[in-house]
Structure formats: structure tokens, C-alpha cells
Amino acid sequence: MKVQRPVSAPARCLHCGLPAPAPTEPEAPTFCCSGCRSVYEAIHGAGLDRFYELPWTREAASPAQPSQHRYEEFDDESFLAQHAEGLAGGRLSVELYLEGLHCASCIWLLERVPQVLPGVQSVRIHMGRRVAQIAWDPNTVRLSEIARTLDRFGYPVHPHNSLEAARAQTLENRQHLARVGLAGALAGNVMLLAFALYGGAFSGIAERYENLLRGTSLVLTLIAVAGPGRVFFRGAWSSWKLKRLHMDVPVAIALSLGTGWGAWLTLRGHGEVYFESITAVIFLLLIGRWLQFHQQKRASEAVELTRALIPRRARRWNGSDWETVPHTALRLGDRLQVLAQESLPCDGEVLEGHSSLDASRLSGESRPVPVGPGDPVFAGTVNLGSTLELRAEAVGSDSRLAGLMRLVEEGARNKPRRVLWADRLAHRFVFGVLLLAAATLGLWLWRDPSRAVDQTIALLIVTCPCALGLATPLAYQAAIAAAARAGLLIKDPDALERVHPGGLCLLDKTGTMTHGRMTLAHWWGSEDARSAVLALERDVEHSIARALVEGLSEPGASAQAKDVQAQLGRGIQGTIDGHVWRVGSPRWLVQANSARPAWWDAAWATLEAEGLSPVVVERDGALVALAALGDSLAEDTPDAIRELRSMGWEIEMWTGDSVGVAQAIGQAAGLPAEAIHAEQQPEEKLARIQAAQPERRVLMVGDGVNDAAALAAADCGVAAHGGAEASLEAADACLLRPGLRSLIVLLRGSQRIEHVVKRNAAASLFYNGIGAWGAIAGWIQPWMAAILMPLSSLTVITLSFRSHTFDAPETHAERKP
Amino acid sequence: MDILFVAIPIALLVAGFFVAAFLWGVRSGQWDDVDTPPMRMLLEDETETKNRADKDKNAP
Structure with missing residues (x-):
């Protein structure tokens, strides 16, 4: 892929390829956001520009989000003792969880x-687990430096806290694989021997050869039943103890009776044996189990990941100096210092300093919250402005953030257990098979007692639910792969079934219905004010400046500013063509006696009503322009809401943001006023979901830590693009592309999955039905069973992978030309 | 056809050897990550010439 673009093309971000504001100079690199700019500079600076030439780089590109976290806590003795392992030669090895990993280019980088x-020995990426395994020499380089480098490349890292669980999972996967492999080899060899026996049955075979072939088959079958097949007996035993019919019950009965009776017939030297079917059943059912194991939702790491929001170190006043202490050492009443861009280590009260805090991840409030002495502040919020001093008032598990995490656990625990369709079917199926077996035995005892056992065993074997056992896992496996291509990460496939048929849909506002960042909503003022703002703000690294430049940018504007001075916390000032221009906060620029244009009061009222943040432009002491900034509605939200309604969902918006903002956004999205709930706490979202759940299915879409509890409790929780780690962990599915368009794709796809599952089940029941009929009527032969069995599984496999469950959305908001 | 009495055990021994090899592969973790190696293979192919010099430089 070429990095150089023709000049006439619309500007695109050099890092991620998304639309970017027009460059100020023709040859200057363009970026959509400062995140991408800093990542590009880091990659470029490291001499790894080849990254941008790799064919995969643009495929799943999204704006980079380096966290600029300092990762100092990674160097603590206690951290290393807990997470790192020693290697030969004094080197250490650690596994870190990576955000933002999406394609082969990431591995390359x-x-x-x-x-x-x-000093870094090696970095190995495990794409599936989103983990980097790092080996390094602690005498040469610190782990924090490695973590910062990964972060600068656009991959924020988190400590991987469930090392034990991950190990156990790896071991279990190996066990599954070993079983499948052994069972497959045995089934294949028994099948080969069976071919020889069938040949003999048609064209005649000497008895000693027949005995040799049967004896060998028997030995291999015994190995298969006693080895990999043991799991079915274990399953049947626990089903017996729990007094609940399980698929393993008829399987265990068929395996034991089939093998036992087959062994007896082999020793006697005549009769029909089903060894090839028995080993094929074991093999196919184990494949189904292995797939299911992969699809199971893993135990949530949400709690540990969210603790990453709280810094592990804090700066405490010890009476004469600031000292750095681990966050566990904090006590009530400690005096703490928090520098700009750091997260707060605990809840407390501001003692000194004025700043603004980004609480969006905690409360959903999109605007930075200004704080000063006496104001309460919370752990996990980020200090955006200048240094703050605070007094600790709630530390560790007493903090509001820790409370939120407890809420997530509670939400997950109380998630309603709806009985899945496949489970209901399995229950009926098992019951049916046992009934049929009894009927067959009775029928043949009456008609021809000498064949009664033969026919009953034939029935049990031909009705073994191998296609049925594959039906659901295969349908899900195919759908998960299709979903990944369409930009959806499905973590719990069962949740897809829980979203039928419609119900209550709760949408979060910030980052779900909106872009999740500041954009220019309104602009009142003249053309020269526009170019003056561009000239002043062009090179400023600040979310407000970026929003202004992005919103006002147009080709050709090229005013040059002189004497540019940034005024911390107020704005910026400079001289253009002899006029002094100032752009900044109303508190700085608007005085009671300022000269203002005629439209000013009306504009100000609009801005207040919509809950937007004002930026004032002044020329030579007179107010000339007013910009209103806010987190604006994503372009595809109204369409998505209409479609959700047509699919039978009642939609409500629940946000922690203020009433004005919520009403403006909600109404623009086409929601009635009574469906808009503003200033809601996470507890209230959770309560709403749990109150609705007895009667209705609840779908929750959100992105913040404040939504995590609701996501965990909903029948189907969907984390929006760019969501906090905690919400990604708590959710059942994640949207990997911006906009609600993907949500519609998810819901439509889940309807189609249901059809595929049902079609698969129907196909496998059809084959089982033929087999069962043959066994009851007495014409089934071992070779027929041996053909029916793989044929039904093959049908199910074909049906699963030929179905189009998820189609990639054709357009989505961010990629519009 | 009495050769069958020899051929089948030999065939099973050969099969057993491959099953053992597979189980050894599973136990030693060669199947733990099947997503990354296919991608990595593409990358190394493409950058081989370019990185050979770097690798020599980095070799301990």
C-alpha cells in the first residue's frame, strides 16, 4: 500500500486511514487525531515505517488510543513477584494483555x-488470547519502559491477572485435542478394518480372517471407549447424580452396551457388530465438545482489569516531602498529590489547586468536570489540567470505583438463566431415545426374542446424537467467524439466542449514540473569525482545539498568526494582520460590558439549552464569534434506532450526563422525551434492567465502566466500539467498529443463527429418524449405520458453513467519503 | 492372505507412532496458539531479506 497519496484525494489519517482534517500545508502529514499522530511518530521514530506498507495494516484500522500511562507500577518488586517468571541468565518473562490488537501487521510491529x-529479548504475540509474552533483561531495561513503548505504538497494556486460569484453560484445551486426535485415529483404523469386513460379507471371507479383523476392531474400540470415550460415562454419571437427563446418558448406554455386546459376539464368532459406528460417534461427539469448550464464555477478568484504572502508586506528603507509596499503603486523611494526566488513586476532597477531571469512564459525563478546593473527587478519574492536592477519604475497596466493580459482579451473578432452545431439545431427545429403546426391546421380545438385544443396541447406536451434538457448536463456530469479519466480537454465543424476540433496549449516550469525543456542534460568526481560529488553534494539542480545527477546517484557509500565546486554562491569543485575536473560555473573555453582536443572546440560549460547551472568539476586545462544542450524535444513530424499533425493541436512553445534553441528543436521535433518562447512576441502570427482566428480554448497549454492571446483568450486553476494558469484559458481544450500524448487523445475524441451528437440528433428527425406523423395523445393518452417521454430520457441517449469518455493513459512518 | 496377520499389526504400529507424535505435539504446546503462527509466517516471508541483517546484529 502506498503511503503517498495524490494531493486531490480527501485527506486521510496517515496512521489509520480514516478521514482527517485537511493539512495546513500540501505536503504535511495528516492525522485524524492526536492519538494517531503520536503513534505514527513513535513508529516512524523507531524506523518501523514498513508497518504502513504491510497489506494488512489498513484492514481493521481504527484511531489509535495510546493511554500515555506511565506504568511505573510495573517495576515494583511485588508486581514482578506476582506476574513475572524467572528465566535462565537472570532474564524475566511476563504476559501482558494488549488492547488494540487486530491484524497481522500488529504482530509484525x-x-x-x-x-x-x-534489553528486550523477545516479544511473542498470542493473537487469540490478546496477550504478549515478553522476555527481557531487568539489568538493561525496565518493564515500565517496555510497556510505555507498546503503549506508544498504540497498544495499551494491562497486567494479566488470571495467569492460573489461563494455564488451566491451556491444559484443558490440550486434553480436548489429545482426545479428539486419539479418537479420530482409532475411528479411522476401525473404519478401514470395517471396509474389509464389508467386502468379506459380500464376497465371502475365511473365518480366521474375519476373526482377525473383528478382534482387532474390538481391541481398538475398547481403547476408544476406555480412553477418549470415558468423558461420556463421567457426564452420564453426573447427570444421574443431578437427576437431570443429559445427552451423555444415551451415549454412555449405547457405548457400553454396543461394545459389550459386540465383544460377546466377537468371542462367539458371529453376529452384527457396530464397532466402526461406536468409534465414529466418540470422534464426532468429541469434536462437538471441543468446539463448545472454545465458545464458552470465560470467567470475567473485569474486576482486575478495572483496578488498572487506579494507579498502583501515589505521591503522599510525609510532613516534609512528597514520597511515592504503593496505593495499598494509603490511609484515610493522607495528603496526596496528583499531576496532570494522572489518574486519581482514591476518593477524596480537593485541598489545593484548580483543574478539570475526565470522569467519562466513571459517570458517563462527557464534559470535563471543573474542580477546586473543597470539591469531592473520585478514584479512576483523570486529572486533565494542573497539579491537584487532595485528602484521601475513601481508599481501596471503599472507593466508588471498587463499588462499581462489586456491582458488576452482582449483575453477572443475577443474570437470568433462560433455558436455551438446544438444551430443551436435547432433553426431549434423550427422553425420546430411551422411550424408543424400551419400545424396540418390547416389540422384538414379542416378535422374535433372539433378535431383541441386537435391534435395541442397533437403535441406541444409530440414534447417537453426533450430528445433534455438532449442530449448535458448528452453527455458532461458523457464525463467530463470519461475525469477526463483519466487525463483531461474540464472546457468549448463547446470548444471541437470548435477544429474541425483542424487548427492552437500553442505550448509553456517550460513545454509544454519540461519537464519544468533542466535536463542533454550532458556529456563529464571520468568515475571518473562522480562519483566525484555525490559524491560532492549528498546532494546539488539546481536545477543544482539535475539535475546532476539525469542525472549521477548509482548504485554502491560510492566515498566519504571530505572537501566539497559550493562556493555561483560559485559551489562546495571537496577532493576525494587526488585529489581536483571542479564543477561549467565556470566563476569560466575556465581561458584562463586552461589545457583542445582535445574535449573541439567542445563540447563547441555544447553547445552554443543548448543554454544549462554549468557546468565545474576540477581535480587538469585541466578541465576534461563538462556537458550541459537544459530543455530537453519530450519523447512523437515528437510522439504527428506527430499525431497532421495527425489530420489536422498545428503546430507552440511560445516561449519566446532564438533562440538557441528554434531551438534545435523545430528541435528535428520534427518542420521545419520556424514553430519555438523564443523570442516572450505574445502580439505577442495573435496577431498571432487573425490574424489566421477569417479563422481557433486555438488550443493553454501552461503553463505560459505569455501564459494566448493566452489561453484565442484561440478557445480552453489547459493548460499543472503543469501550472501556471493564465493559468489554462484562459484555456478551463487542462492536469493533464505530456506530450502532454494527448492532443491527448483530441482531439480524443472531436471527439467522437461530434458523441455522434449527435447520441443523432438523437435518440430524431426520437421519436419526431413518436409523431409528430401520432398527425398529429390523432391517438396519451395521454398514447402513456407518454411512448414516458421517452423512448426517457432513450435512450439518455443510449447512453451518454455507449459511450467511453476518454480513459486513456496507457503509459505516466513519468511512463516508 | 496370511500376510494380514503380520501386516495389520505393523499398520497399527505405524499408526500408533503417528498418534504418539501427535500427542507429543499437543503436550509440548505446539497446538496452543493456532491463530498467530499462520500470520507470522506471512510476515517473516516478506521481511526475511530485510531482517537477516538485523538478526545477525541482534544475535548474542
């Missing part, structure tokens, strides 16, 4: 870190 950073 990250595994080249050892070339850039001396």
Missing part, C-alpha cells in the same frame, strides 16, 4: 520491539 529497545 510488536514482535520488532526487541530491535528498538535493547
Whole structure:
């Protein structure tokens, strides 16, 4: 892919390829946001520009979000003792969880870190687990430095806290694989021997050869039943103890009776044996189990990941100096210092300093919250402005953030257990098979007692639910792969079934219905004011400046500003063509006696009503322009809401933001006023969901830590693009692309999955039905069973992978030309 | 056809050897991550010439 673009093309971000504001100079690099700019500079600076030439780089590109976290806590003795392992030669090894990993190019980039950073021995990426395994020499480089490098490349890292669980999972996967492999080999060899026996049955075979072939088959079958097949007996035993019919019950009965009776017939030297079917059943059912194991939702790491929001170190006043202490050492009443861009380590009260805090992840409030002495502040919020001093008032598990995490656990625990269709079917199926077996035995005892056992065993074997056992896992497996291509990550496939048929849909506002960042909503003022703002704000790294430049940018504007001075916390000032221009906060620029244009009061009222943040433009002391900034509605939200309604969902918006903002956004999205709930706490969202759940299915879409509890409790929780780690962990599915368009794709796809599952089940029941009929009527032969069995499984496999469950959305908001 | 009495055990021994090899592969973790190696293979192919010099440089 070429990095150089023709000049006439619309500006695109050099890092992620999304639309970007027009460059100020023709040849200057363009970026959609400062995140992408800093990542590009880091990659470029490391000499890894080849990253942008790799064919995969643009495929799943999204704006980079380096966290600029300092990761100092990674160097603590206690951290290393808990997470790192010693290697030979004094080196250490650690596993870190990566955000933002999406394609082969990421692997290329990250595994080249050892070339850039001396002392790093190796970086190995595990794409499936989103983990980087890092080996380094602690005498040469610190882990925090490695983490910062990964972060600068656009992959924020988190400690991987469930090392034990991950190990156990790896071991279990190996066990599954070993079983499938062994069972497959045995089934294949028994099948080969069976071919020889069938040949003999048609064209005649000497008895000693027949005995040899049967004896060998028997030995292999015994190995299969006693080895990999043991799991079915274990399953049947626990089903017996729990007094609940399970698929394993008829399987265990068929395996034991089929093998036992087959062994007896082999020793006697005549009769029909079903060894090839028995081993094929074991093999196919184990494949189904293995698929299911992969699809199971993993135990949530949400709690540990969210603790990453709280810094592990804090700066405490010890009476004469600031000292750095671990966050566990904090006590009530401690005096703490928090620098700009740091997260707060605990809840408390501001003692000194004025700043603004980003609480969006905690409360959903999109605007930075200004704080000063006496104001309460909360752990996990980020200090955006200048240094603050605060007194600790709630530390550790007493903090509001820790409370939120307890809420997530409670939400997950109380998630309603709806009985899945496949489970209901399995229950009926098992009951039916046992009934049929009894009927067959009775029928043949009456008609021809000498064949009664033969026919009953034939029935049990031909009705073994191998296609049925594959039906659901295969349908889900195919759908999960299709969903990934369409930009959806499905973590709990069962949740897809829980979203039928419609119900209550709760949408979060910030980042779900809106872009989740500041954009220019309104602009009142003249053309020269527009170019003056551009000239002043062009090179300023600030979310407000970026929003202004993005919103006002147009080709050709090229005013030059002189004497530019940034006024911390107020705005910026400069001289253009002899006029003094100031752009900044109303508190700085608007005085009671300022000269203002005629439209000013009306504009101000609009801005207040919509809950937008004002930016004032002044020329030579006179107010000339007013910009209103806010987190604006994403372009595809109204359409998505209409479609959700047509699918039978009642929609409500629940946000922690203020009433004005919520009403403006909600109404623009086409929601009635009574469906808009503003200033809601996470507890209230959770309560709403749990109150609705007895009667209705609840779908929750959100992105913040404040939504995590609701996501965990809803029948189907969907984390919106760019969501906080906690929400991604708590959710059942994640949208990997911006906009609610993907949500519609998810819901439509889940309807189609249901059809596929049902079609699969119907196909496998059809084959089972033929087999059962043959066994009851007495014409079934071992070779027929041996053909029916793989044929039904093949049908199910074909049906699963030929179905189009998820189609990639054709357009989505961010990629519009 | 009495050769069958020899051929079948030999065939099973050969099969057993491959099953054992597979189980050894599983136990030693060669199947733990099946997503990344296919991608990595593409990358190394493409950057091989370019990185050979770097690798020599980084070799301990």
C-alpha cells in the first residue's frame, strides 16, 4: 500500500486511514487525531515505517488510543513477584494483555520491539488470547519502559491477572485435542478394518480372517471407549447424580452396551457388530465438545482489569516531602498529590489547586468536570489540567470505583438463566431415545426374542446424537467467524439466542449514540473569525482545539498568526494582520460590558439549552464569534434506532450526563422525551434492567465502566466500539467498529443463527429418524449405520458453513467519503 | 492372505507412532496458539531479506 497519496484525494489519517482534517500545508502529514499522530511518530521514530506498507495494516484500522500511562507500577518488586517468571541468565518473562490488537501487521510491529529497545529479548504475540509474552533483561531495561513503548505504538497494556486460569484453560484445551486426535485415529483404523469386513460379507471371507479383523476392531474400540470415550460415562454419571437427563446418558448406554455386546459376539464368532459406528460417534461427539469448550464464555477478568484504572502508586506528603507509596499503603486523611494526566488513586476532597477531571469512564459525563478546593473527587478519574492536592477519604475497596466493580459482579451473578432452545431439545431427545429403546426391546421380545438385544443396541447406536451434538457448536463456530469479519466480537454465543424476540433496549449516550469525543456542534460568526481560529488553534494539542480545527477546517484557509500565546486554562491569543485575536473560555473573555453582536443572546440560549460547551472568539476586545462544542450524535444513530424499533425493541436512553445534553441528543436521535433518562447512576441502570427482566428480554448497549454492571446483568450486553476494558469484559458481544450500524448487523445475524441451528437440528433428527425406523423395523445393518452417521454430520457441517449469518455493513459512518 | 496377520499389526504400529507424535505435539504446546503462527509466517516471508541483517546484529 502506498503511503503517498495524490494531493486531490480527501485527506486521510496517515496512521489509520480514516478521514482527517485537511493539512495546513500540501505536503504535511495528516492525522485524524492526536492519538494517531503520536503513534505514527513513535513508529516512524523507531524506523518501523514498513508497518504502513504491510497489506494488512489498513484492514481493521481504527484511531489509535495510546493511554500515555506511565506504568511505573510495573517495576515494583511485588508486581514482578506476582506476574513475572524467572528465566535462565537472570532474564524475566511476563504476559501482558494488549488492547488494540487486530491484524497481522500488529504482530509484525510488536514482535520488532526487541530491535528498538535493547534489553528486550523477545516479544511473542498470542493473537487469540490478546496477550504478549515478553522476555527481557531487568539489568538493561525496565518493564515500565517496555510497556510505555507498546503503549506508544498504540497498544495499551494491562497486567494479566488470571495467569492460573489461563494455564488451566491451556491444559484443558490440550486434553480436548489429545482426545479428539486419539479418537479420530482409532475411528479411522476401525473404519478401514470395517471396509474389509464389508467386502468379506459380500464376497465371502475365511473365518480366521474375519476373526482377525473383528478382534482387532474390538481391541481398538475398547481403547476408544476406555480412553477418549470415558468423558461420556463421567457426564452420564453426573447427570444421574443431578437427576437431570443429559445427552451423555444415551451415549454412555449405547457405548457400553454396543461394545459389550459386540465383544460377546466377537468371542462367539458371529453376529452384527457396530464397532466402526461406536468409534465414529466418540470422534464426532468429541469434536462437538471441543468446539463448545472454545465458545464458552470465560470467567470475567473485569474486576482486575478495572483496578488498572487506579494507579498502583501515589505521591503522599510525609510532613516534609512528597514520597511515592504503593496505593495499598494509603490511609484515610493522607495528603496526596496528583499531576496532570494522572489518574486519581482514591476518593477524596480537593485541598489545593484548580483543574478539570475526565470522569467519562466513571459517570458517563462527557464534559470535563471543573474542580477546586473543597470539591469531592473520585478514584479512576483523570486529572486533565494542573497539579491537584487532595485528602484521601475513601481508599481501596471503599472507593466508588471498587463499588462499581462489586456491582458488576452482582449483575453477572443475577443474570437470568433462560433455558436455551438446544438444551430443551436435547432433553426431549434423550427422553425420546430411551422411550424408543424400551419400545424396540418390547416389540422384538414379542416378535422374535433372539433378535431383541441386537435391534435395541442397533437403535441406541444409530440414534447417537453426533450430528445433534455438532449442530449448535458448528452453527455458532461458523457464525463467530463470519461475525469477526463483519466487525463483531461474540464472546457468549448463547446470548444471541437470548435477544429474541425483542424487548427492552437500553442505550448509553456517550460513545454509544454519540461519537464519544468533542466535536463542533454550532458556529456563529464571520468568515475571518473562522480562519483566525484555525490559524491560532492549528498546532494546539488539546481536545477543544482539535475539535475546532476539525469542525472549521477548509482548504485554502491560510492566515498566519504571530505572537501566539497559550493562556493555561483560559485559551489562546495571537496577532493576525494587526488585529489581536483571542479564543477561549467565556470566563476569560466575556465581561458584562463586552461589545457583542445582535445574535449573541439567542445563540447563547441555544447553547445552554443543548448543554454544549462554549468557546468565545474576540477581535480587538469585541466578541465576534461563538462556537458550541459537544459530543455530537453519530450519523447512523437515528437510522439504527428506527430499525431497532421495527425489530420489536422498545428503546430507552440511560445516561449519566446532564438533562440538557441528554434531551438534545435523545430528541435528535428520534427518542420521545419520556424514553430519555438523564443523570442516572450505574445502580439505577442495573435496577431498571432487573425490574424489566421477569417479563422481557433486555438488550443493553454501552461503553463505560459505569455501564459494566448493566452489561453484565442484561440478557445480552453489547459493548460499543472503543469501550472501556471493564465493559468489554462484562459484555456478551463487542462492536469493533464505530456506530450502532454494527448492532443491527448483530441482531439480524443472531436471527439467522437461530434458523441455522434449527435447520441443523432438523437435518440430524431426520437421519436419526431413518436409523431409528430401520432398527425398529429390523432391517438396519451395521454398514447402513456407518454411512448414516458421517452423512448426517457432513450435512450439518455443510449447512453451518454455507449459511450467511453476518454480513459486513456496507457503509459505516466513519468511512463516508 | 496370511500376510494380514503380520501386516495389520505393523499398520497399527505405524499408526500408533503417528498418534504418539501427535500427542507429543499437543503436550509440548505446539497446538496452543493456532491463530498467530499462520500470520507470522506471512510476515517473516516478506521481511526475511530485510531482517537477516538485523538478526545477525541482534544475535548474542
